[in-house]
Amino acid sequence: MNRSAPTALAHTWTFFRQWLKNPLGMAAISPSSRQLARQMMSELPRGARRVVELGGGTGVFTRALLDSGIAPADLLVLELNEELHQHLQRHFPNVQVACADARDLAEVASARGFGPDAPVDAVVSGLGLLSMPKATQQAILTAAFDCLQPQGRFVQFTYGPANPVAREVLEALDLNARRGSFTWWNVPPATVYVYSRRVSRAITPRSMR
Incomplete structure (x- = not known):
């Protein structure tokens, strides 16, 4: 018997229950697939040691990050949904x-030792950026790059082939966007995007309406 099956079922049910409560606030009706998690991990910078995860959900990416060698003490996970937050705390007691x-993120990271004096190598995001207003996208990416070292990466997935971050936001923050891998084996199918600074300098964003 596959011992991971009951755990996977519990994660799926937890996620689906939250989707039923707030379908517009959840990007999907089921957790991300293991294949998508592997593709996200493949985009981490070589030798990445410190990582922030946005939108931890049921912990699919959290587990993949730990399995890829990120130490629990070097991983910070943000999750806005209180029930999913408690779920993550139960399953990953050694992770912040x-x-x-x-x-x-900038304030939360600074308070937990992930601030400008100790920048991270990557931010991995499971947030539904595609459905967010441009101003919200810009606020999230600004906070993320404030925590990233100059050559750090923001790794995001989205449903479908389109870049989830608006062109105006990329221009305002002077960011490059690169389309990574695509997987059909996710519900719904997903594409990985990687964002980085065009030049190694701090972001000074122009206002976004």
Whole structure:
């Protein structure tokens, strides 16, 4: 018998229950697939040691990050949904998990030792950026890149082939976007995108209406 099956079923049911409560606030009706998690991990910078995860959900990416060699103490996970936050705390007791809005990442990270004096190598995001207003996208990406080292990466997945971050936001923050891999084996199918600074300098964003 596959011992991971009951755990996977529990994760799926937890996620689906939250979707039933707030379908517009959840990006999908089921957790991300293991294949998508592997594709996200493949986009981490070589030698990545410190990582922030946005939108931890049921912990599919959290588990993949730990399995890829990220130490629990070097991983900070943000999850705004209180029930999913508690789920993550139960399943990953050695990981720093915060119930917080991704727009507040800079403050949360600084309070937990992931601030500008100790920048991270990557931010891995499971947030539904595609459905967010441009101003919200910009606020989240600004906070993320404030925590990233100059050559750090923001790794995001989206449903379908389109870039989830608006062109105006990329221009305002002077970011490059690269389309990564695509997987049909996710519900719904998903594409990985990687964002990085065009030049190694701090972001000074122009206002976004």
